[in-house]
Amino acid sequence: MSLPARIGDWFSRQGWKPHPHQLDLFDATDDTLLIAPTGGGKTLAGFLPTLADLLNGPHQGMHTLYVSPLKALTNDIARNLSRPVADLGLNIRIEDRTGDTASSRRARQRVDPPEILLTTPESLALMLSYPEAPKIFGALKRVVIDEIHALAEGKRGDQLMLGLARLRTLSPDLRVSALSATVDDPTALAEYLGGARIVMADPGPAPDIAMLETALPAPWSGGGGRYAAQDVMDEIAAARLTLVFINTRAQAELFFQALWAVNDANLPIGLHHGSLSREVRERVEAAMAAGELRAVVATGSLDLGIDWGDVDLVIQVGAPKNVKRLVQRIGRANHRYNAPSKARIVPANRFEVIECVAALQAVAEGDLDGEGRGPVASRGGLDVLCQQILLTACAGPFDADALFAEFRSAGPYAALNRAQFDDCLDFAATGGYALRAYDRWQRLVERGGLWQLRDPRATRMIRMNIGTINDVETLKVRNRNGGAPLGEVEEGFAASLSPGDTFLIGGKTVRYDRLREMVVEVTPQPSRQPKIAVFNGTKLATSTELSARVLALIGDPQKWDALPGSTRDWLELQREISVLPRPGTLTCESFMRGGRAYFCAYSFAGRNANQTLGLILTRRMEETGLGPLGFVATDYAVLIWSMDLVTDPAPFFTRASLRDGLEDWLGENAVMKRSFRNVATVAGLLQRNLPGQRKSGKQATFSSDIIYDTLRRHDPDHVLLRLTRTEAMRGLVDFGRIEEMLIARPQIVTAMPPHVTPLAAPLMLEAGRVPIQGLGEDRLLEEEAARLMTEAGLAAA
Template identity: 50%
Template sequence: MSADSSEPDLPPAVAGWFAARGWSVRRHQQAMLAAARAGRHALLVAPTGAGKTLAGFLPSIVDLAERPMDRLHTLYVSPLKALAVDVRRNLLDPIEEMGLPVRVETRTGDTPSDRKARQRARPPEMLLTTPESLSLLLSYPDAAGLFATLRTVVIDEVHAFANQKRGDLLALCLSRLQRLAPGMRRVALSATVADPDAYRAWLAPDGDIDAVDLVRGDPGVPARISILLPEDRVPWSGHSGRYAAEQVMAEIETHRTTIVFCNTRALAELIFQDLWKVNLQSLPIGIHHGSLSREARRKVEGAMAAGLLRGLVATASLDLGVDWGDVDLVIQMGAPKGSSRLLQRIGRSNHRLDEPSEAVLVPGNRFEYLEARAALDAVDEGELDPDVFRPGTLDVLAQHIMACACAEPFAANQLYEEVTGAAPYSGLDRETFDRVLHYIESGGYALKAYDRFRRLTLGADGLWRVTHPQFAQQHRLNAGIIVEAPMVEVRFRNGRSLGKVEELFAAALTPGDTFFFAGMALEVERVDATDLVVRATSKSARIPSYMGARLPISTNLADRVRRLLHDHDQWPRFPADVREWLEVQDRRSVLPSPGQLLVETFPREGRHYMVAYSFEGWNAHQSLGMLITRRMETAGLMPLGFVANDYALGTYSLKPVTNPAALFSPDILEDEFVEWVQGSALLKRAFREVAVIGGLVERQQPGKKKSGRQVTFSTDLIYDVLRRYEPDHLLLRAAWADARARMTDVGRLAHLLDTAADRMVHVDLPRISPMAVPVLVLIGRETVAQGLADDALLEEAELLAAEAMRED
């Protein structure tokens, strides 16, 4: 820790604690103290390991040491439920060691109900919670009393969720808290972000960004990042870096503790198996991802915290928070997708600012090599990916309004003012607010059918109130922002649960099938509505295909990859096979300049291929593939299918595309896009989420928890009925907004189409080009049926079943 001559004026208990450790208060910790003394809101932006959490709590500790109070003083909100390890080190230990009479308690969905009741009756000075649990606390009639004394709210890891639905909910909660405790200070802690002002604006009450101090932590020592290339070769295809298992194992052997990050859960399982095969020393290695059972995750987290593991294969489930202490190497399998994400992952290693973090990237193919190179350059230059802040969603607003109604009667005018004081809702017009209110009241339908069944009524006093306590109880049971995909439980016959997989994946399995899960090869014994019963097997498992979010490459990184492609001066840095790949491409086709959109067409084995190198990321390309193949169908080109990755889109058809410009025209977004999204499962999936969050359907009823599966059934049907009779309904609007923003990446798609005509360079080739190979090898691996109606699929299924069942 750095010494500092200007020690702040600290109470003896706190000053003594620092002194006993030979520490001094660091600069950013002082700045946070100063902001607190001045009564100002504050955003602390600092790299991981900079003592951020303590900096966030320090002002509250000091205040409580100076002026003890037996009421709620500080609220700490984290997106993570698993706070235990981190908070013990950063908060409980210091408070104990300082000998302060400060009670600290946690409150999450897992907290027993008797403790929850006690917390409301006799709140601790510091309460640690999640956005969802905070919203629930605010839905009780005693919320006003409970929070009246609140001085500070500390929001941790704000970069991880401020611009998502949980961020919308928290912003609304902050507005409410501010009304209950007008003097409350807002404090947020963030990893290094591209645009701290965007987060200041999010944090600020009533859009007053100047009320928020920006405090920057000291930059850490630059990370030491390298690209791992076994024998200096990069494979043509693949996207996982699996070929490098031996080298990865060698890295684990030579480090204390290594985290191996993978981009999907399925990949994590495969990589774990690959590593296990070459783990000749039988080192303790573990696996951690969001599908594993909570017990399995807690066990691995405990083993990590205790320093028992040498390696941990993980996914984004580890991206957040939890501080692992002794990790000295981070390995990224496959492409990093974005420089901010890479930096945050690297931040998992070596939490001492005076030593560099060490990281190794393992690109899976040649494009991914360029992406890894680009990410490294971006990190060197300190370029981060900007975060996009969109308007707050209406389903979250509905949930919040219901919570407010459960707490106490409210006047619409006052609540509207309060809601628009939250940054995500600052642009919300009164008409939309009223529609949401009407929706809470009786469903918001044009047909006045439910006047008798209203959940809210407007009293003669001008206040809205809940008509029956039962509705408040229902709200509290159903509130929450995370809506899981329908899942089935993976378990052994003896009942031991291993975790959950998406129902879609389970539905494709039959007894005798094998797959990797929880680090084991498993054989299916039985599949039923809620369970996948398995046993361990030594048979080799087939590739798991359970899904999980796939993040697209960031715009910044994509731009860098384009520049690397085109800038010959960079090529000497590349391995020989990547260089050769680019040189042959240059000779045989075109290497597009960063501004150009290269489209190649060529025949191969009786089919005609078109590959567009648009670099807009996997989601946008997937959407574009659906749309373009439809157009090809209409144009009589007889498309057979398409493949998409982060860099390009490839189509194949029986007739050649001669005029690609006609396919890439922006009007596709007006007609075909709408038609496609409405007919696709995307919107139904989005609708399911908004219907649950918005409280249209219950996720849970008193005494019985619905399985995710039952929820799916009914929301699909509700969607159909609503679309047929009231297509302009609030929830359909909300589902549309979600589908556009998150699922189809329509922003990048629109950019691509709007500029395609000016930027397109079409090259007609006699045969496949080098750049097309990493794209087209995907064909046959991802056999997604395109353009086929459900009927055709059913007919095909019948044929297969008949063939399989035929007695020869």
């Protein structure tokens, strides 16, 4: 087929020529997965068949549904799509349907849907729960899913794939086009979509990506990158519009302040991250689109494919942690298909220099990492399935056999068996064995072979609590004896604490006593070093693949030519004094310093896994009388200080020993209860929202803890308890990464160096940061770094 003359003429008037992949999608008669670089016209490719079809005459009802992970993307697409629609003279409506859409418009869309509707997975699930769903979607011809790789990594993707399965039931002839720029495993993603044909676009020119040359070397520790603020400012001044990506919101705030401190020309710079109000974010987005800003400091809130004007430079501050994320961010520069994207990376510390070099090599080789759940690495979440059963019942009675078949047609649930489905159905209907006596969870009944809501009035409550995103709660930390709050910590961090653990907040060491009514109660411990030396909350962990590249780079001196001279000297001295971590080995070090024993395990398992490893190892060391005092965890290693040396760590690293230690640790803290609350909320057992109000974190925790304890006593094999364990192991605990490390590095190599080693010194600085505060912090850290590096045999440079 060829494009209709009116569309071909429109391309010519823009001075464009259709790309081959755009024509491929236009000709497609099957479901497709388009993988094309940023600026390659993916969105237009997805909508070309729609525009051509609507040129043939009016369509009764909704023709095309566009689904994206971000509400901001729907606004951007509506703006960009309105231009060709107007130029082609199409008399159609393009509307959005998100949480920001006015209630009057949402009500009208249920009886008079637009030809093109732009929405999110949550809003689609809500629309499918209405009895009018067959009328709304019965005439649907096309579904366009944008940024599919971002959705496929979590439960929102499971929710969307179940929604897509329902759409196929309502409109069997619809065609799906999924769009993505960065995919590590196209075949797996195509399977995730239920079987789609892959269309690979020409990747375009290779990106212009390198490490930013800085006047000062990266510091030995820390993660903020503020040492390079002036260098970054110089790059901003030389570019039209720069996106500065930073991995965390707190670091983004600090780096934004550091940039303003050296912004002598007073260039307009914005800040954009998820903790800012919607109004502030929208002002920044509008200023970017209008070309009124020279730079924006952002977190992942700008990762996805919004066309933000004339961005010509991306700067990544801090190691990217994930090659796929780095490629996605690079694509924000030069939003044009035939021009290379320009990006510069700023490592935050000396260890990150190695990670950045490894990431650059991976980008050059086109080796994307598939971190996280992966599109089909694990089956779809059963808590999402439970929610979908309840939403299906809201739309009307259903046949269990037909619904089971429909769910199995969704890619993530292709391996779903009938026993799992029946468990979920029983839970949705009665709450399960231990809860069926409670009237509030008697929600479904079977009448005449069809399942339906026991009380139709329950639809309001079910719809109000739709979704798979659990908000991150922050908890106040308060002295047990009263007084003003000392600060706040993330709920996930609080859940990992056991009574007696000490940590740092507001520059002070405190002992965790208990969690009472959503307040972390502590006792000051001014004379003690904190056990958990540096509180960073739950952070992005370096991907397994990138960690493996870093380990291979460190362990092979023949590859060191790619590293800066100072980094090569650092590793060379490590080889002379101790041993180099290498693939296939778990390298450990034990040494004395200042009357204390230090033990370091270079696991390369990621920050969250190493945090868990530190907690388990200190328990085991306590049991064997080694007197552990505290630890610090990074992406690459865990450093523990104690009264006595660890001479034989092998017994600590058996899978059985670590498993037992995990079980003991989990029994003493709230990790499992926190995970249960998340699972139970998604599954529909707990309500986040009540009519006229939102349930507080305190209320949710109180009720979920009671239910959790009840199920553990009376129904330990309950489907939600099984899901809870999986969730905890994959989330904050990240125990799977520890087990993967033991399999990948079965040989334990232990070195007993005479003093602190070059690789351990930066970890010592992380621990040394704890008691240092005030204006002299940077200078004190520099002095401590100089002392440690001299002690390790390498002058600080």
